[in-house]
Amino acid sequence: MKKLIQFGAAIFSGGVIVAVAMAILIPSVARVASAVEGGDGAIDVSQFQDYAVRSQVFASDGSLIATLHAAENRDPVPLSAMPDTIKDAVLSVEDAQFYEHIGINLRGLFRALVENVQSGEVEQGGSTITQQLVKKALLSDERVLNRKTKEAALAIRLEGQVTKDEILELYLNTVYFGNGAYGVQAAAETYWGKPVADLTLVDSALLASLISNPVGNDPILHPKKAKSERKLALDRMADNGVITSAQAAEFDAMPLPVGRCTGVVAGFRPTDCGGITQPPEESYFVQEVRQQLLADTRLGATYEERYAQVFGGGLKIYTTLDPIAQNAAQDAHDNTFPANVRAEADSKGITTAMVSVESATGAVRALVGGPGFADYKYDIATHEPGRQTGSTFKTFVLLTALEQGVLPDDTVGGGGSWPNPGSTPNPYVITGGGGTLNGVTASSSNGAFVRLGQTVGLENVMYTAQRLGVSSQFDPRAKSMPLGVFDVTPLEMASAYSAIPNGGVREPSYFIDRVEDRTGTVLIEHAANPTRGVSWQSACLATQILANNVQYGTGTNAQLNGQPAAGKTGTTESNSNTWFVGFTPQLTTAVWMGI
CATH class of the missing domain: 3.40.710.10 (DD-peptidase/beta-lactamase superfamily)
Structure with a gap:
């Protein structure tokens, strides 16, 4: 009897709250929207696209070799590139009356108010997809009546400015699916290594189940919880006539993804993820x-x-x-x-x-x-x-000599001894035979190239290297420069x-x-x-x-x-x-x- 009284009170209180909320809401629409935009009451829709989008790195043949992103891995795609499976799954779980309401769902709002009254706390939001989009882009996450009123007002205003499909596209490109994946394209790649266009119905059911709790329902970290939530999503799809109950049971038996389809590897051989290269x-x-x-x-x-x-x-x-x-x-x-x-x-x-x-x-x-x-x-x-x-x-000594007129068949002397003041050893002594410029290059005679460096001038050798783009610092006093002692x-x-x-x-x-x-x-x-x-x-x-x-x-x-x-x-x-x-x-x- 106590529960029955409590339930009746909840319904009565909920009805009062809905009535009061609507009384506040209707005149608030223009006022709140105007405050957000600051003038004519229209919402600046570009605010909903003010999100981080990953960058893409391409090879010279146009193939993708990497993506660059910070916390948010996102690659927006048009709604036309998304399969019906993901749209149906998300709508079944998050907002089954999406194409029927005006931005708020009074039945959903009433249900949430009843549950809130029963619990004595604001636990259920009852938000439509449009409200969720507005909250994320324009409002805080605080669950208070004033925020909910603004959220509803802005949702109604937004639905008066853009189409349902535009709202759904914005939503599916911004919602978080866990593991750093924002939007359905990044989510499809993260969990299955494939583009959103290739998502199956059971894939879509899993993604839809992640929206409410992407961390707690993570199929990689919490597979049991994820499987349970995916089943609920499949059941919702069956309730909405997207699939049959038999299909829901069949899809429920399918495995979950077991890991993220990205990874750091050496070189550019793609990692393998279920047969899909990444x-x-x-x-x-x-x-x-x-x-x-x-x-x-x-x-x-x-x-x-x-x-x-x-x-x-x-x-x-x-x-x-x-x-x-x-x-x-x-x-x-x-x-x-x-x-x-x-x-x-x-x-x-x-x-x-x-x-x-x-x-x-x-x-x-x-x-x-x-x-x-x-x-x-x-x-x-x-x-x-x-x-x-x-x-x-x-080679830089060789080029310097050629610049000074030395020819391939000209003779270059071999090693010797040179004063090396201020350095060790002093004198600088090097061995190695001489011969033609062609010959001492083929034999790589140290003595011949040290002597050639002294002949053409080590400063000139340094300048040759620098003209060719070598930025290292050289000491032209170093007799051993031709032997490559500098980094x-x-x-x-x-x-x-x-x-x-x-x-x-x-x-x-x-x-x-x-x-x-x-x-x-x-x-x-x-x-x-x-x-x-x-x-x-x-x-x-x-x-x-x-x-x-x-x-x-x-x-x-x-x-x-x-x-x-x-x-x-x-x-x-x-x-x-x-x-x-x-x-x-x-x-x-x-x-x-x-x-």
């Missing part, structure tokens, strides 16, 4: 792209502005990466370090880096920055200070060498072709900036000499089955740094291995 979220190449964008003032005057653009501005970032070249580079790394060798190499601190640059343009086509980004995020290929270059630096990054070495097959003209290396905002406006676009590093004649002669080195000298392992190739090897003391920098007519590559 691009990695991060890699050495993407890390470099991200760092460059965060430093580019064209995306904002402050770091905070640039961060918001990169991770929430919905940018389309078109890069220079060639997936075929990248996978070939990763294969070369993996074949050098199979699993059994990798463990031993790791124990000794041995790692590798490789970068390939298109000689004519400077476009970076492939990058391996270390043993694997998941475990080793420091990018040896691009980050200062670099590594000692060993004999690969002799240079693999990227700078590849970029510098790339001028040789390009007729002596250097194009600075770059990773980003262009960046567009979500409207298609171009914010950043690469512009060629060619500079002459050495003469065309010197570049041609250097190509000839370095090609001979690959055919007959220290670089024979770089032969390419008849394809033209040229380059120079290099090592430092105890093989702590081992290099090869070489080129074909199209591509220049620097490879480093060491400790």
Whole structure:
């Protein structure tokens, strides 16, 4: 009897509250909406689209290689791209009368008021999808009558301005589905590794069940709870005639997703998620792209502005990466370090880096920055200070000599002794035979190149390297400079060498072709900036000499089955740094291995 009285009181109280609420609500519509917009009472609909949108990174062939987002992973899609299954599931669970009400559902509101009176607290919202959208975009989450009145008023106003389909599209692109996924597209990718268009009915039922409690109903962390909530969603769909009770029972027996379909991997081989390939979220190449964008003032005057653009501005970032070249580079790394060798190499601190640059343009086509980004995020290929270059630096001595008129068949003397005041050892003594310029390059004679450096002038060698883009600091007093005792990054070495097959003209290396905002406006676009590093004649002669080195000298392992190739090897003391920098007519590559 007590419960019956309580229920009757609840109904009576609920009716009174509804009547009072409506009396307050009706004159509040224009007043509240006007306050939000500040003038004519119309709601600024753009406020509902003021959300973070993930940015996308594309390879040179247009394929997606990464997405960049902060806390909110969102990729808005039009309602027309969403299957009926997701619309039906969400409406069945959240707002079955969506296409019938005016923004508020009096039956739902009354039911919520009854439950609130019974409990003595404001527990149930009774909100329509339109109200939920308004609350998220314009109001606080506080559950008080004044807020509910504003929410209802704005919902009615919004439904008078835009269509039901527009409201549903906004809602499905903003609602949170857990695990960082905002909107149905990101949710479909996160749980099943597929686009929203491929969502099945049972997939859609799970997503609909997540809206009310995306953390508590998480199918990965709380599978039992998630399965129970999915069943409720399926039952709601059956109640609304979307499916039959038999279908609901059949779908209830289907498995839940067991993990997130994203992950960090080395290189660019996509992770696998139920047969669906997913691009990695991060890699050495993407890390470099991200760092460059965060430093580019064209995306904002402050770091905070640039961060918001990169991770929430919905940018389309078109890069220079060639997936075929990248996978070939990763294969070369993996074949050098199979699993059994990798463990031993790791124990000794041995790692590798490789970068390939298109000689004519400077476009970076492939990058391996270390043993694997998941475990080793420091990018040896691009980050200062670099590594000692060993004999690969002799190419700058070679080019300087050619610029001064030395010819391939001219004789170069061997080692000797030179005063070395203020340094050790003093005098500086080096051994190694002489011969023709062509011959001492093929044999990589230390003595001959130290002598040649003294002949052409080490300051001139330094200037040659700098004209070709090497930014490292050199001491021209160091007699050992030709032997590569100063640190240079693999990227700078590849970029510098790339001028040789390009007729002596250097194009600075770059990773980003262009960046567009979500409207298609171009914010950043690469512009060629060619500079002459050495003469065309010197570049041609250097190509000839370095090609001979690959055919007959220290670089024979770089032969390419008849394809033209040229380059120079290099090592430092105890093989702590081992290099090869070489080129074909199209591509220049620097490879480093060491400790």
